[in-house]
Amino acid sequence: MDDKNIEGQLLDELEMDGYQKIDRYNTHKIKQLADKYREILKDIGEDPTRPGLLNTPERVAKALLYFTHGYDMDPAGIIRSALFEEEYSQMVIVKDIELYSLCEHHMVPFFGKAHIAYIPKGKIVGLSKIPRVVDVFARRLQVQERLTNDIKDCLHNTLQPAGVAVVIECTHLCMCMRGVQKQNSVTTTSAFTGEFAKETTRAEFMRLISANLV
Numbered sequence: 001m002d003d004k005n006i007e008g009q010l011l012d013e014l015e016m017d018g019y020q021k022i023d024r025y026n027t028h029k030i031k032q033l034a035d036k037y038r039e040i041l042k043d044i045g046e047d048p049t050r051p052g053l054l055n056t057p058e059r060v061a062k063a064l065l066y067f068t069h070g071y072d073m074d075p076a077g078i079i080r081s082a083l084f085e086e087e088y089s090q091m092v093i094v095k096d097i098e099l100y101s102l103c104e105h106h107m108v109p110f111f112g113k114a115h116i117a118y119i120p121k122g123k124i125v126g127l128s129k130i131p132r133v134v135d136v137f138a139r140r141l142q143v144q145e146r147l148t149n150d151i152k153d154c155l156h157n158t159l160q161p162a163g164v165a166v167v168i169e170c171t172h173l174c175m176c177m178r179g180v181q182k183q184n185s186v187t188t189t190s191a192f193t194g195e196f197a198k199e200t201t202r203a204e205f206m207r208l209i210s211a212n213l214v
């Protein structure tokens with residue numbers, strides 16, 4: 001399946017789930033962006049009329065719209081679409097959620113993993129909605145710190161749990177392929193609410209996300 005079909009399929013699925021009308025790929029918007037990329041190609045010393053680049057501006061336009069499709073989505077709505085009453089009050093952890101985002105300073109990718117936990121207080125959420133919320137916030141221009149807080153705030157406000165924990169580990173390509181050029185540095189950010197303010201609860205979460213239990 002080519003990139004366009006994969007993107008199209010993902011967006012179709014999201015629309016089918018009724019999250020929000022997604023109108024990112026209309027022809028007018030793609031053309032507007034593609035025209036700008038044609039100019040950018042000239043500015044970097046390329047010839048946009050050479051055969052290999054003829055469709056590149058449209059491809060890049062669609063890719064950028066895909067990389068930032070989180071702007072068109074409603075993360076709180078995603079959580080609210082699958083809330084269930086349940087008397088489970090232990091920690092729920094979804095770890096190793098891969099994410100891809102764009103740093104807002106250079107518009108270069110940063111990518112890595114999110115580890116998320118919450119302690120329910122009467123309500124649990126459909127598990128898949130947690131990675132979906134990660135993607136909504138990741139698919140925008142971000143800094144890792146705000147991405148971390150956005151996810152924490154969304155879960156905290158919609159689930160109203162006894163606590164939320166978010167840890168994100170990422171590689172920033174703006175620090176690898178340019179600038180300081182450090183290939184192996186990993187940035188870790190975290191945000192905690194409620195019960196996770198307690199040292200023991202936080203330590204249990206950190207131990208469980210570090211463990212290889214499966």
Ligand SMILES: Nc1nc2c(ncn2[C@@H]2O[C@H](COP(=O)(O)OP(=O)(O)OP(=O)(O)O)[C@@H](O)[C@H]2O)c(=O)[nH]1
Nearest residue numbers: 103104105106142143144145172174175178179180
């Ligand atoms: N805190 C934070 N900084 C980020 C993130 N992504 C990129 N940056 C940093 O944003 C900063 C922008 O700094 P500037 O000095 O304005 O930009 P620059 O001259 O391109 O900086 P260098 O990358 O050091 O070459 C850099 O230090 C980047 O490493 C992020 O998610 N969080």
Ligand SMILES: [Zn+2]
Nearest residue numbers: 103105106174
């Ligand atoms: Zn950057």
